[in-house]
Amino acid sequence: xxxxxxxxxxxxxxxxxxxxxxxxxxxxxxxxxxxxxxxxxxxxxxxxxxxxxxxxxxxxxxxxxxxxxxxxxxxxxxxxxxxxxxxxxxxxxxxxxxxxxxxxxxxxxxxxxxxxxxxxxxxxxxxxxxxxxxxxxxxxxxxxxxxxxxxxxxxxxxxxxxxxxxxxxxxxxxxxxxxxxxxxxxxxxxxxxxxxxxxxxxxxxxxxxxxxxxxxxxxxxxxxxxxxxxxxxxxxxxxxxxxxxxxxxxxxxxxxxxxxxxxxxxxxxxxxxxxxxxxxxxxxxxxxxxxxxxxxxx
Amino acid sequence: xxxxxxxxxxxxxxxxxxxxxxxxxxxxxxxxxxxxxxxxxxxxxxxxxxxxxxxxxxxxxxxxxxxxxxxxxxxxxxxxxxxxxxxxxxxxxxxxxxxxxxxxxxxxxxxxxxxxxxxxxxxxxxxxxxxxxxxxxxxxxxxxxxxxxxxxxxxxxxxxxxxxxxxxxxxxxxxxxxxxxxxxxxxxxxxxxxxxxxxxxxxxxxxxxxxxxxxxxxxxxxxxxxxxxxxxxxxxxxxxxxxxxxxxxxxxxxxxxxxxxxxxxxxxxxxxxxxxxxxxxxxxxxxxxxxxxxxxxxxxxxxxxxxxxxxxxxxxxxxxxxxxxxxxxxxxxxxxxxxxxxxxxxxxxxxxxxxxxxxxxxxxxxxxxxxxxxxxxxxxxxxxxxxxxxxxxxxxxxxxx
Numbered sequence: 001x002x003x004x005x006x007x008x009x010x011x012x013x014x015x016x017x018x019x020x021x022x023x024x025x026x027x028x029x030x031x032x033x034x035x036x037x038x039x040x041x042x043x044x045x046x047x048x049x050x051x052x053x054x055x056x057x058x059x060x061x062x063x064x065x066x067x068x069x070x071x072x073x074x075x076x077x078x079x080x081x082x083x084x085x086x087x088x089x090x091x092x093x094x095x096x097x098x099x100x101x102x103x104x105x106x107x108x109x110x111x112x113x114x115x116x117x118x119x120x121x122x123x124x125x126x127x128x129x130x131x132x133x134x135x136x137x138x139x140x141x142x143x144x145x146x147x148x149x150x151x152x153x154x155x156x157x158x159x160x161x162x163x164x165x166x167x168x169x170x171x172x173x174x175x176x177x178x179x180x181x182x183x184x185x186x187x188x189x190x191x192x193x194x195x196x197x198x199x200x201x202x203x204x205x206x207x208x209x210x211x212x213x214x215x216x217x218x219x220x221x222x223x224x225x226x227x228x229x230x231x232x233x234x235x236x237x238x239x240x241x242x243x244x245x246x247x248x249x250x251x252x253x254x255x256x257x258x259x260x261x262x263x264x265x266x267x268x269x270x271x272x273x274x275x276x277x278x279x280x281x282x283x284x285x286x287x288x289x290x291x292x293x294x295x296x297x298x
Numbered sequence: 299x300x301x302x303x304x305x306x307x308x309x310x311x312x313x314x315x316x317x318x319x320x321x322x323x324x325x326x327x328x329x330x331x332x333x334x335x336x337x338x339x340x341x342x343x344x345x346x347x348x349x350x351x352x353x354x355x356x357x358x359x360x361x362x363x364x365x366x367x368x369x370x371x372x373x374x375x376x377x378x379x380x381x382x383x384x385x386x387x388x389x390x391x392x393x394x395x396x397x398x399x400x401x402x403x404x405x406x407x408x409x410x411x412x413x414x415x416x417x418x419x420x421x422x423x424x425x426x427x428x429x430x431x432x433x434x435x436x437x438x439x440x441x442x443x444x445x446x447x448x449x450x451x452x453x454x455x456x457x458x459x460x461x462x463x464x465x466x467x468x469x470x471x472x473x474x475x476x477x478x479x480x481x482x483x484x485x486x487x488x489x490x491x492x493x494x495x496x497x498x499x500x501x502x503x504x505x506x507x508x509x510x511x512x513x514x515x516x517x518x519x520x521x522x523x524x525x526x527x528x529x530x531x532x533x534x535x536x537x538x539x540x541x542x543x544x545x546x547x548x549x550x551x552x553x554x555x556x557x558x559x560x561x562x563x564x565x566x567x568x569x570x571x572x573x574x575x576x577x578x579x580x581x582x583x584x585x586x587x588x589x590x591x592x593x594x595x596x597x598x599x600x601x602x603x604x605x606x607x608x609x610x611x612x613x614x615x616x617x618x619x620x621x622x623x624x625x626x627x628x629x630x631x632x633x634x635x636x637x638x639x640x641x642x643x644x645x646x647x648x649x650x651x652x653x654x655x656x657x658x659x660x661x662x663x664x665x666x667x668x669x670x671x672x673x674x675x676x677x678x679x680x681x682x683x684x685x686x687x688x689x690x691x692x693x694x695x696x697x698x699x
Contacts (some may be wrong), residue, residue: 037500037503038500039500040369040498040500042365045509049508049509052505052507052508052509053505053508053509054508054509054510054511055508055509055510055511055513055514056514058505058508060503060505061503062500062503063498063499063500063502063503063504063505064498064503064505064506065365065368065395065498065505065506065507066505066506066507066508066509067361067364067365067391067507068361068387068388068391070357071357071358071361071388074353074357074358074361074362074365075361075362075364075365076365077323077351077353077358077362078321078323078351078361078362078363078364078365078366078369078373079365079366079368079369079498081321081323081349081351081362081366082320082321082349082365082366082367082368082369082370082371082373083369084349085320085321085348085349085366085371086320086370086371091500108354108355108358109354109355109357109358109361111354112353112354112355112358115354116351116352118351
């Protein structure tokens with residue numbers, strides 16, 4: 001069906017219209033590399049729609065459809081049901097949505113699919129705001145970050161997608177980052193092969209929205225993990241594994257200091273944020289470990 | 299062939315079963331219908347071999363079936379009133395992607411005020427979204443028109459979704475004797491489902507529904523317009539074949555004693571049965587009244603209206619929706635447009651909304667007004683034909699009592 005104009009090595013074309021330094025582009029390439037051509041992808045409007053293409057051109061060599069902002073998970077469920085009805089159990093059904101399409105307007109459909117346990121693989125690339133729409137704040141925008149709708153800095157912390165997913169007891173869920181591509185690829189593989197619903201929540205540097213230099217994407221992904229701002233862990237068949245436990249955290253400034261979205265913060269606010277990120281890291285990882293402990297008998 | 303006592307909800311479910319639908323998704327919004335429950339029981343008992351996706355909203359229901367049909371199977375859902383309003387965004391996706399989903403819609407008003415009862419405003423709000431719309435007079439028509447809708451929607455010349463509209467309670471909850479066709483005959487009539495133009499298939503990949511620029515968007519819409527236009531001929535063919543196979547005759551617009559009529563009423567849905575009764579009653583008294591029953595509202599068969607309305611007839615159009623802010627309701631606009639080059643006077647009537655029964659007297663009042671206008675005896679025209687005299691006294695607020 002496709003009239004291939006350029007032979008790319010993988011299933012994603014070499015040239016795309018993503019911004020310079022786009023974290024999403026690298027994630028898309030890695031995910032599609034691992035899931036392979038026996039996949040149907042559902043993409044909502046948003047940055048990932050750059051891969052849907054424009055007019056008669058697309059950046060993807062796999063089957064897919066661009067549906068609406070709030071129904072990525074429901075559309076995946078429909079495709080899965082149709083494949084199951086035809087006895088096709090091998091094709092991967094992949095939802096690929098941003099934080100707004102997942103945690104705000106798409107949360108209802110996602111919760112529905114997760115509760116039913118539909119065998120779909122859902123990737124949320126989290127660049128922490130509505131970047132394609134004009135950098136508006138989402139519920140995944142972190143505390144303090146300035147966006148076009150939180151110009152004075154967001155006053156609430158990020159909504160916790162992993163906890164929501166785990167509350168549905170889905171087969172597999174993991175946070176991931178561009179900081180460690182091998183870890184990312186391993187998790188993509190696990191999500192693809194999960195028996196039921198799976199989720200990858202991937203931290204996604206966005207130079208345009210984070211107001212940083214386009215050469216800093218990987219460095220910032222790494223800094224987010226090293227400062228304790230982004231915690232890598234996975235949930236598999238009810239068991240939680242914190243992938244990398246940090247004894248010491250790097251100063252938060254190595255992460256937020258290079259981004260324009262935090263530049264309005266005063267030194268006092270920065271100190272306070274540093275304290276909160278540190279406290280949260282140890283409290284959160286401690287809680288994750290306790291969640292694995294067998295319930296004490298009374 | 300067998301007979302059964304069925305209400306409209308069950309007839310719609312039976313038709314979906316007879317069409318061997320493979321994916322069903324639905325949500326019980328308020329007001330909801332029992333069509334999904336009936337289907338889920340059929341799936342549970344093994345009577346219907348399908349995937350039943352218990353979704354979390356009407357928005358998701360239509361998303362599931364639209365994508366399921368793209369991925370290669372016949373898929374269906376059912377809805378009503380606020381549920382259809384919530385689906386609106388996906389109504390556009392289904393039609394624009396040329397996905398031949400068939401969806402029974404139980405016609406009910408849209409809140410506020412909250413109502414659970416019959417009105418056509420829900421489907422009328424969707425009339426320009428590129429779906430075909432069939433309106434049923436009785437429970438047999440619910441079954442037949444649903445089967446017909448599958449066949450028409452999936453025709454390669456059409457490839458557009460259909461709503462089969464049945465009046466809330468008057469049809470959805472009304473038990474009537476229905477002829478059930480044999481499965482084998484239905485199989486032959488509807489045929490196997492196959493994706494004809496767009497599809498989601500990893501062995502032959504294509505990407506559907508990406509962003510389209512203004513240098514192509516108009517042409518994509520134009521393709522849809524041509525398909526809707528072409529569907530008139532397809533519906534005629536399929537009605538004819540259905541008549542041959544199953545013995546029941548349908549027309550896009552059916553003229554009932556209109557040939558020599560002085561006045562003609564245009565109506566759709568269950569009230570057409572009452573209107574036919576009134577026509578017979580008044581004809582027995584020598585009054586020349588007739589009825590145009592619009593079965594297919596989208597595509598609007600304007601040619602039928604022009605052909606069936608006599609040059610001298612005074613026309614009344616009954617809208618079962620308020621048409622707020624316009625000079626009339628949606629059916630009236632269509633009829634006026636169809637008759638724009640003729641000399642007929644076309645009067646607008648609103649009634650039967652929020653579940654108010656369209657009674658014999660209501661229709662008699664309309665015909666009597668129109669007959670008096672025709673005879674030049676009166677120019678009295680009561681647009682809101684069944685509104686009560688105390689309309690402005692309802693919910694009058696007394697403050698600080």
